[in-house]
Amino acid sequence: MTRPSFHGLRLTSLRLRLVVVFALVALTAAVSASGIAYWLNREAVLTRTQDSALKDFRQEMQNRASSLPLQPTQSELQTAAGRMAASSNPGYDVLLVGERAKGKPVIGYSDLDAFTLTDVPRRLQEAVAKQQKVGSDEHSAYHLFWQRVTLHGTPYLVGGTKVTGGGPTGYMLTSLDQERQDLSSLGWSLAIATALALIGSALLAQAAATTVLRPVQRLGDAARRLGEGKLDTRLRVSGTDxxxxxxxxxxxxxxxxxxxxxxxxxxxxxxxxxxxxxxxxxxxxxxxxxxxxxxxxxxxxxxxxxxxxxxxxxxxxxxxxxxxxxxxxxxxxxDAGTARLVLDDVDIADQITACIDARAWLDAVELDADRGIMVRLDPRRLDVILANLIGNALKHGGSPVRVAVRIDGGDLVIAVQDHGPGIPEDVLPHVFDRFYKASASRPRSEGSGLGLSIAMENAHIHGGDITAANAADGGAVFELRLPRDPVDPADPDRDGQEGGAS
Missing domain, CATH: 1.10.287.130 (Signal transduction histidine kinase, dimerisation/phosphotransfer (DHp) domain)
Structure with missing residues (x-):
């Protein structure tokens, strides 16, 4: 089954792996660089806005809230809060909480609709009340506490402090929405830069892969041609890498x-x-x-x-x-390639009978073949094959030798089985080798060691084959398989063969 591919790149190809590795490295580097840049810029932007607002708020608390009476009226707190908010830079809203009168705090707002005491986180109020220094600016007599919160989907900075030695408590609220928009724009810019870096790295990886793999591909093509027998194949060499x-x-x-x-x-x-x-x-x-x-x-x-x-x-x-x-x-x-087929249509049963009769083997051979099975082949070469297979079976397995014929699809199959001891497993791969004799396991033969080799060559020239095996019930089995309508490999136009019969 063919592996899936995209635009000619197999999923297992070296080119695709190089591109993926380059892309992953570039993506990792770009995401890391973008993340670090975003984090540093975020902290810088927020810290700059936060420091500016808190510094201005502390200054206003020193200038205005400290001059208020120990128990200011709501009107005085309202006026002071309004003036602090009006002069703030950057702009923020202010509320001032005076000493409690009859158990209730006195509160002055710069903008009641924008900032009330409920907007101040409970944790921040407790810290200001206890004058804890967690999250505060410790380099001032006014211990300033702050916290970033989100109100109605908008980010804010809330700061708070209390006038040392008695006086009102002040809280400020400034929006961080502009900073959020700036950071969002920065994030999109970094994301676009990361995507462009990824695309650029993929293009560079493709170019690098092409540069590296082109010589490898030429080498593979050359090796393939060499394997096909084109031994004069050579590569053009340039460079020193x-x-x-x-x-x-x-x-x-x-x-x-x-x-x-x-x-x-x-x-x-x-x-x-x-x-x-x-x-x-x-x-x-x-x-x-x-x-x-x-x-x-x-x-x-x-x-x-x-x-x-x-x-x-x-x-x-x-x-x-x-x-x-x-x-x-x-x-x-x-070996010279001069062997030719002289094809004729023959009755295979008659052909086998003629072979064993010519050698006086009728009493030693049991033939299982139906008459009327017509096959187109070279009668002389079939006679050579059968004589070698049957003769070999008689020499090494004794009689009777069984010869069975069957048709398997478009092939003729002739099985020759003896009743001898069979063929040792270490001998089976070599029975068709030239001059090979299994003298250690078979009785000494008067043959030349070429018979089975010649039989195999005659089968091959028909486009067939011979296999050797041991039967389950004992003895060796040689199976000849020939196409019923072969073509001479040396002369594809069988109608023009020398001596051919129609």
Missing amino acids: ELAELSRTFNKTAAALEEKVSNMSEREEASRRFVADMSHELRTPLTAITAVSEVLEEEADSLDPMIAPAVQLVVSETRRLNTLVENLMEVTRF
């Missing part, structure tokens, strides 16, 4: 690999030519030896009994040598 050094290393590795493969190809070609030439050269003297051995075999009954075993040995070894040479020539044709 780590990626440039990696490209130089790739070029050196590719050059060494090309040279090694070229040497191996030359040696392999020389080996193929040697085997082919040797096989052809052996055929001429082998033909003569074969003719002589056949004459000796015919005259074996008239020969000296002491010589007859030697004659039989020469005849059998000559036949074995003939088989080996033919197998070697077949292998060289596969």
Whole structure:
């Protein structure tokens, strides 16, 4: 299943991870810087306004409230509060609380509608009454107490003090709404700056990722071409950084690999030519030896009994040598890519019967195949495959050998099962290797070790395959799978094949 992606960026791609990391780092830095800047500016703005208002209020309390009588009338308090509010800078409202008369305090307001005693927090009133110095300015004879409050959704600064030595208690109320608006504007500005920094970092990350990953992508493409067999692939190298050094290393590795493969190809070609030439050269003297051995075999009954075993040995070894040479020539044709299919439509049951009949195996083979199963294949190559599989089963598993035929989708499947001890697990991966013989686990064979390899090559040229396994009820099972309508890989136009049948 394909992983989801956005604009060509896979969720697991290195480019996307680089962009995300850059963005997170930039976001963290921007948010931290903006938060610190906002906090510092907030404290500076509020402290400046607060200090200015409290300083002016304390000065007014010294100038006006201290001159009032110890028990002022409400009118006197009202007048003093009005004058203090009128001359305040910055502007604030004032209320003055005089000594209690008959248990009730005397209060004077600068603006009764704007500021009353109920607006003063209880904690602040208690602090002023007790002359506690918590949250106060201690560098004055007037211990000034203050608190920031929110009234009707608007922030305010409330301050309070009491005239030392007797006199009225004063409270002031000044709005911090303008400061809140200024801080809100500052917050939006910092948020916009953070967003712009994030966008800029993402663009920079994309540019940096492109710069870094372009050489990596070129290296990946080059490695892919190298894996496809294009050993002359090289990278253009510029610069002295780590990626440039990696490209130089790739070029050196590719050059060494090309040279090694070229040497191996030359040696392999020389080996193929040697085997082919040797096989052809052996055929001429082998033909003569074969003719002589056949004459000796015919005259074996008239020969000296002491010589007859030697004659039989020469005849059998000559036949074995003939088989080996033919197998070697077949292998060289596969290696050279000159093997061709000669396709024909055949009844598979008749074809198998002909194979085992030609080798006198009818009594040793149990055939399970329905007649009328028509398959298009190369009869000669199928005969070679069957002869090797059945012959191998008879040699190592004894008779009877069971041959079963079935159709699986568009494939023909032929299973050859013997009743021997089976194939050891460590041998199974190598049964189709050339010249491989499991001498430690199988009886000594007179074969060349090429039979199963040639059978596999003939299956491959049909577009099929052969597998080997051990049956659950004992014995080895070789399963041949061929397409019912193969195409010669060396000649895709089967209608134009040499010797092909319609």
